[in-house]
Amino acid sequence: MRCAHTVEQVRAAESQLMARLPEGALMQRAATGLGHAVAELLGGVYGRRVLLLVGSGDNGGDALLAGAMLARRGARVEAWQLGERWHDDGAAALRAAGGRCVTAVSATATPAPAAGGYDVVVDGVTGIGGRPGLRDAARAALDVALAAGTAGGRPLVVAVDTPSGVDVETGELPEGADHVRADLTVTFGTHKPVHLVEPGASACGAVHLVDLGLDLPPAPLEALQPGDVSALLPRPSLEAHKYTRGVVGVRAGSTTYPGAALLSVAGAASGLVGMVRYVGSDAVARTVREQHPEVVGEGRVQSWVVGSGSGDDAAQHLRQAGSDGVPVVVDADALAHLEILGAAEQRPPLVLTPHAGELARLLDVEREQVEERQLHHAREAAARFGATVLLKGPHTLAAAPDGRVRVTTTGTPWLATAGAGDVLGGVVGALLAAGLEPLDAASVGSWLHGAAATLAAAGGPIVAGDVARALPAVVRGLPLA
Numbered sequence: 001m002r003c004a005h006t007v008e009q010v011r012a013a014e015s016q017l018m019a020r021l022p023e024g025a026l027m028q029r030a031a032t033g034l035g036h037a038v039a040e041l042l043g044g045v046y047g048r049r050v051l052l053l054v055g056s057g058d059n060g061g062d063a064l065l066a067g068a069m070l071a072r073r074g075a076r077v078e079a080w081q082l083g084e085r086w087h088d089d090g091a092a093a094l095r096a097a098g099g100r101c102v103t104a105v106s107a108t109a110t111p112a113p114a115a116g117g118y119d120v121v122v123d124g125v126t127g128i129g130g131r132p133g134l135r136d137a138a139r140a141a142l143d144v145a146l147a148a149g150t151a152g153g154r155p156l157v158v159a160v161d162t163p164s165g166v167d168v169e170t171g172e173l174p175e176g177a178d179h180v181r182a183d184l185t186v187t188f189g190t191h192k193p194v195h196l197v198e199p200g201a202s203a204c205g206a207v208h209l210v211d212l213g214l215d216l217p218p219a220p221l222e223a224l225q226p227g228d229v230s231a232l233l234p235r236p237s238l239e240a241h242k243y244t245r246g247v248v249g250v251r252a253g254s255t256t257y258p259g260a261a262l263l264s265v266a267g268a269a270s271g272l273v274g275m276v277r278y279v280g281s282d283a284v285a286r287t288v289r290e291q292h293p294e295v296v297g298e299g300r301v302q303s304w305v306v307g308s309g310s311g312d313d314a315a316q317h318l319r320q321a322g323s324d325g326v327p328v329v330v331d332a333d334a335l336a337h338l339e340i341l342g343a344a345e346q347r348p349p350l351v352l353t354p355h356a357g358e359l360a361r362l363l364d365v366e367r368e369q370v371e372e373r374q375l376h377h378a379r380e381a382a383a384r385f386g387a388t389v390l391l392k393g394p395h396t397l398a399a400a401p402d403g404r405v406r407v408t409t410t411g412t413p414w415l416a417t418a419g420a421g422d423v424l425g426g427v428v429g430a431l432l433a434a435g436l437e438p439l440d441a442a443s444v445g446s447w448l449h450g451a452a453a454t455l456a457a458a459g460g461p462i463v464a465g466d467v468a469r470a471l472p473a474v475v476r477g478l479p480l481a
């Protein structure tokens with residue numbers, strides 16, 4: 001599991017560990033990891049040109065100590081002091097190693113870059129102690145530094161802990177203000193939300209975690225890894241029969257949108273449960289069975305998938321599904337009718353699967369607000385509706401009512417195609433029927449769906465049905481649990 005902790009949790013764990021270590025040992029651990037990561041990125045150290053942008057806190061201290069390590073190994077290292085003060089021991093170490101320190105850098109007094117430019121700019125302006133946005137001195141220094149590439153092109157950018165200027169706790173970008181965009185972010189101890197949550201995650205580039213040996217509490221934000229998915233995936237036991245594996249019911253599609261029925265069923269019928277039932281008009285049910293002969297009609301189920309392409313029938317389907325008391329995936333047209341299910345405490349467990357526009361309507365905000373503050377709005381909706389919310393997008397979030405969130409890191413931009421959401425709803429419904437808790441079903445379903453899309457796409461275009469067809473191969477390729 002990739003875990004992201006809050007700044008408060010990180011600080012508590014760091015102070016516990018610091019109390020047991022000699023002074024400065026923890027920062028030295030961080031700086032050593034940072035120095036190695038920069039060396040690896042550059043493919044060597046000797047003769048490389050390194051510029052450190054150094055703020056007033058310990059983030060800058062990390063940069064200075066890593067710079068000293070690189071200077072000792074033959075890099076030409078320069079540090080620009082962007083705050084009124086900086087980490088004195090770090091600056092002394094850099095000087096002792098032969099590095100150059102430029103103090104009192106301001107927006108109006110930005111130094112001329114070294115002749116020949118820089119291979120790498122290390123952003124040590126702010127880390128977990130920073131407020132969102134870049135101050136003028138940092139912005140001006142960054143502009144000058146990024147323009148000072150070598151003959152090989154613009155310098156690479158390595159962010160220390162977090163790209164300065166982004167909101168560490170939420171992954172939000174400061175409105176109207178600037179932030180660093182890194183090629184590589186080297187973080188310490190654990191991930192922070194910005195490393196996993198968009199739009200900030202994209203500003204991190206690749207993320208490298210340096211272990212500090214922190215003793216951390218459970219994380220409020222996680223990203224499943226292949227081994228986690230494998231461990232959570234329901235697998236048939238030796239004694240299994242079709243009913244013990246779970247039965248999922250699909251109430252989706254209509255004569256106007258028969259494709260939604262076919263794709264929801266395709267997701268549900270990708271082999272993760274013992275049986276799939278379809279409930280809808282006779283004409284659509286016939287089409288479904290022509291393409292999926294294994295699908296049967298109405299009867300007992302362990303979960304429902306409701307709403308995609310249901311049109312005017314969505315409310316009625318949701319009421320009927322909700323009256324069974326089994327978990328329900330509420331998608332598309334059904335999202336507008338949640339009140340039909342009564343008060344939160346009377347409802348069966350729900351997984352809502354909105355995209356940003358649908359979630360905006362549910363919360364009565366603008367779509368842009370949801371896109372800019374995805375973590376906030378996913379959590380807000382999960383708490384307000386007492387449901388697991390799968391906010392679909394380039395980096396889908398699964399939020400539980402208790403505040404836990406999982407980020408989906410699989411997927412490909414080719415997945416932005418009509419009907420892909422219908423397949424996802426079917427997969428999540430199947431996992432609910434197979435016995436997973438709503439947060440597990442939503443996050444595992446989304447992970448498998450993204451991985452199936454990547455596998456099917458293989459770098460090229462796909463349609464939604466390809467995702468469902470690739471799903472068994474993704475399951476086969478999971479590491480052994």
Ligand SMILES: NC(=O)C1=CN([C@@H]2O[C@H](COP(=O)(O)OP(=O)(O)OC[C@H]3O[C@@H](n4cnc5c(N)ncnc54)[C@H](O)[C@@H]3O)[C@@H](O)[C@H]2O)[C@@H](O)CC1
Binds near residue numbers: 028125
């Ligand atoms: N606490 C620890 O034990 C460890 C901390 N480490 C490093 O220390 C960092 C945290 O250090 P700090 O708590 O000193 O905080 P930071 O260095 O992240 O930033 C705080 C400083 O930046 C200034 N600042 C805040 N917002 C700013 C902005 N928008 N623009 C410019 N300056 C701004 C503040 O006035 C303050 O001086 C971590 O991110 C990590 O890099 C590591 O060395 C590992 C150990």
Ligand SMILES: [K+]
Binds near residue numbers: 125160
């Ligand atoms: K930084």
